[in-house]
Amino acid sequence: MEENHRQGQPPGNYHLEDMVMKTAAQYFGTELLQYLGIQQQVHYIAPTELVQLEARQMYQDFNYELEDRSWLHLEFESDPIRLDDLKRFREYEAATSRKYQVSVITYVVCTADAKKIRSEFTEGLNTYRVKVIRLKDADADQIFAALLKKVSASEILKKEDLLPMLLSPLMGGTMRSKDRIKQALGILNESVIKVEEEELKKMQAVLYALADKLLDEMELQDIKEVIAMTRLGQMLMEDGMEKGIEKGMEKGIDLAKKIFRLHEQGETAETIAKQCNTSEENVRKILDK
Known part of the structure; x- marks a missing residue:
């Protein structure tokens, strides 16, 4: 999608958001592309940000280098694909192909309810097209009904049972996308889930x-509250606290260096406190250490 929910957030949140997105990208590439009908194996996760000469960043959803060294560009669209979208995808492809000297094919996972999805346009001598992936024929309601039946019967759920559920927001059915994601996160917390903790965090990241990619800002905030209760959420909070402590220590060290430097220049505790925007008590504590 052209608009990214990370835009407008404080810079400190970028690291946490990127960590989740990179984890999701890895899991998509290794486990879920085959469910989208893409048979080639992923060789590695490719860059997704391009900086043009006018200093405009173009954010793509996912890029993968495939085993034949071509690139697969994967986009998600919750609305019908417009001409502007196709022109944007063409621009992504052209810039990526020129910068990395690779051939690029764009796959668009479209969850819109429109019966006919536009996948190409002709301009001048050239026709540009993308490959549209739609899972609307699959019924997410049936997937959840089957999983909940197993949960209620205390049956063990393994990775292969859970993978289709991860793609449920892209499928057809009566449940809203937000409700599917919340229910899927709930199922991943059930005691009958038998997957490694790292695998579980990757599923939550997906x-x-x-x-x-699919929800509006208010719906996404609701999901963030649910994520905060998961192991992935705890990991992100711990990481954020660690980063905050590191930054606090760096600031403290810089402050101490400035105080010692001013003290050596003959400044009083009062003038040092004013120049460092701190209290005289803090100045004296640092100088006494």
Whole structure:
């Protein structure tokens, strides 16, 4: 999507958001592309940000280098694909192909209810097209009904049981996308889930990434509150606290260096406090250490 929910957030949140998105990108590439009908194996996750000469950043959803060294560009669209969207995808492809000297094919996972989805346009001598992926024929309601039945019967759920659920927000059915994501996160917290903790965090990251791509800001905030209760959310909070402590220590060290430097220049505790925007008590504590 052209608009990214990360835009407008404080800079300190970027690291946490990027960590989740990178985890989701990895899991999409290794586990979920085959469910979207893409048979080639992913060789590695490719860059998704391009900086043009006019200093305009173009954010793509996911890029992968495939085993034949071509690139797969994966986009998510919750609205019908417009001409502007196709021109934007063409621009992504052209810039990526020129910068990295690779051939690029764009796949668009479209969740819009429109019966006919536009996938190409002709301009001048050239026709540009994307490959549209739609999972609307699959019924998310049936997937959840089957999983909840197993949960209620205390049946063990393994990775292969859960993978289709991760793509449920892209499918047809009566449940809203937000409700599917919330229910999927709830199922991942059930005691019958038997996957490694790292695998579980990757699944939670995929659901968060889909929420970021498909939901509006208010709906996404609701999902963030649910994510905060998961192991992934706890990991992100711990990481954020760690980063905050590191920044606080860096600021403290810089302040101490400035205080010692001013003290060596003969400044009094009062003048040092004013220049460093701190209290005289703090100045004296640092000088006494």
